[in-house]
Amino acid sequence: MHLLNTITAFLLVALSATTRAEVIEIQWDSAGRFERNLTVPPGKLAELCGRIGRDTKVTWSFKSDQPLNFNIHYHEGETVTYPVKQTGSTAADGVLDVGQPQEYCWMWSNKGAVPAPVKVSLKQPGTP
Numbered sequence: 001m002h003l004l005n006t007i008t009a010f011l012l013v014a015l016s017a018t019t020r021a022e023v024i025e026i027q028w029d030s031a032g033r034f035e036r037n038l039t040v041p042p043g044k045l046a047e048l049c050g051r052i053g054r055d056t057k058v059t060w061s062f063k064s065d066q067p068l069n070f071n072i073h074y075h076e077g078e079t080v081t082y083p084v085k086q087t088g089s090t091a092a093d094g095v096l097d098v099g100q101p102q103e104y105c106w107m108w109s110n111k112g113a114v115p116a117p118v119k120v121s122l123k124q125p126g127t128p
Helices: 002-019
Strands: 022-025 033-040 045-052 056-076 079-098 102-109 116-123
Touching (some): 033 045, 033 056, 045 116, 079 102, 102 116
Antiparallel strands (some): 033 116, 056 079, 056 116
């Protein structure tokens, strides 16, 4: 039984390491924008997270040359809410309308066999 527990623990650690994302903190520039070029390796995730204030609208877009699973989400305790969730997208855009302040995350997962470059743009209201 001890050997089975050891093997199970090893597999769980190995699995989490293969899908773990580096979380990039959203840092707004003086014009209220955040832009980033990133690459999502095969079998991995990329995630941008930041606190968004009450009654804020964030215009967002991304483009990639590879299909990616994409979502915008936030956590409330153990509950995860997805205002946006897409599968196999190479591009998308929209407006996130925030009612309550939350830590929102834009997340991409690459189920493909090659790295996926992603160009991301976020813009807060009142910016050109």
